[in-house]
Amino acid sequence: MKLKTKNLLTLGELSQKEFSQLIDYSIKLKKELKKGQNKPLLKNKTLTMIFQKPSTRTRVSFEIGMFQLGGGAINLSSNDMQLSRGESVEDTAKTLSRYTDCIMARVYDHKLLENLAEHSSIPVINGLSDAFHPCQILADFMTIKEKKKRLKGLKLAWVGDGNNVCNSMIYGCALSQMTMSIATPKGFEPNSKVVKEGKSATQIELTSDPQKAIKNADIVVTDTFSSIHNTDPKRTKKFLPKYQVNSKLMKLAKKDAIFMHCLPAKRGSEVTSSVIDGPQSVVWDEAENRLHSQKALLVFLINA
Numbered sequence: 001m002k003l004k005t006k007n008l009l010t011l012g013e014l015s016q017k018e019f020s021q022l023i024d025y026s027i028k029l030k031k032e033l034k035k036g037q038n039k040p041l042l043k044n045k046t047l048t049m050i051f052q053k054p055s056t057r058t059r060v061s062f063e064i065g066m067f068q069l070g071g072g073a074i075n076l077s078s079n080d081m082q083l084s085r086g087e088s089v090e091d092t093a094k095t096l097s098r099y100t101d102c103i104m105a106r107v108y109d110h111k112l113l114e115n116l117a118e119h120s121s122i123p124v125i126n127g128l129s130d131a132f133h134p135c136q137i138l139a140d141f142m143t144i145k146e147k148k149k150r151l152k153g154l155k156l157a158w159v160g161d162g163n164n165v166c167n168s169m170i171y172g173c174a175l176s177q178m179t180m181s182i183a184t185p186k187g188f189e190p191n192s193k194v195v196k197e198g199k200s201a202t203q204i205e206l207t208s209d210p211q212k213a214i215k216n217a218d219i220v221v222t223d224t225f226s227s228i229h230n231t232d233p234k235r236t237k238k239f240l241p242k243y244q245v246n247s248k249l250m251k252l253a254k255k256d257a258i259f260m261h262c263l264p265a266k267r268g269s270e271v272t273s274s275v276i277d278g279p280q281s282v283v284w285d286e287a288e289n290r291l292h293s294q295k296a297l298l299v300f301l302i303n304a
């Protein structure tokens with residue numbers, strides 16, 4: 001199993017076939033692990049993780065994933081690195097390439113990742129930037145496939161902020177031929193270039209009406225109204241109450257629709273407890289699947 005891309009900075013780097021292979025392999029690795037049949041596919045390999053921002057899921061799932069694959073991971077806060085004292089990204093990339101087999105970085109500015117990737121001889125994975133969160137979407141589509149047994153032809157509704165996770169979700173829908181309806185307030189739409197790319201592969205609708213977006217959806221997704229990189233303290237107010245996913249809104253989706261959220265969630269803000277803690281929510285499977293889908297990604301990238 002081999003990907004054409006050296007890095008995973010956005011899902012736009014994958015072909016439909018590669019995306020589908022990654023999802024299926026993630027499901028296979030999960031089954032093997034549950035049966036106690038996990039193999040040391042990355043024995044003695046190492047992952048170096050750099051975090052400019054906090055993380056629970058990304059950090060733990062990557063570290064444990066490497067451990068389960070027979071390798072190891074180290075975690076660096078960017079504050080502890082010479083980067084924080086002005087060492088260049090180029091020199092950091094060249095140095096790390098001499099020690100480790102793969103870099104995963106969570107950064108503010110997506111350009112920093114591109115710079116890191118350009119100067120590394122090893123794969124670089126985006127663990128979230130201001131623009132994209134591809135690893136989240138691999139786990140999300142794995143979860144959708146497990147729950148719905150297919151991807152093509154399903155309708156996904158995104159309600160709330162057209163943020164980094166939404167941008168990556170557009171690629172996910174395009175790569176799996178799912179339709180996507182995105183409801184955001186004016187001024188909070190996803191990246192227009194990504195929307196254009198998405199529209200060239202599948203049906204992507206932009207609206208400011210959450211009811212319209214959710215109607216007949218198979219999957220309903222939201223995320224925080226205030227991402228780590230957002231600084232305006234009044235931002236959340238611009239979404240409420242219209243864009244909150246509550247039970248009334250969920251009723252407009254298909255009866256068997258699932259609810260997804262990458263977490264961390266703010267109950268009472270972008271979603272009510274009745275939805276995120278209710279029977280349609282699959283958020284814990286989604287969080288678990290970060291582990292399995294990133295293991296698949298690491299095997300595909302490092303073993304390439």
Ligand code: CP
Binds near residue numbers: 054055056059128263
């Ligand atoms: N969903 C997600 O990326 O969670 P963390 O911020 O906890 O890593």
Ligand code: NVA
Binds near residue numbers: 226
């Ligand atoms: N959109 C959120 C996702 C966190 C996992 C953020 O960037 O903070």
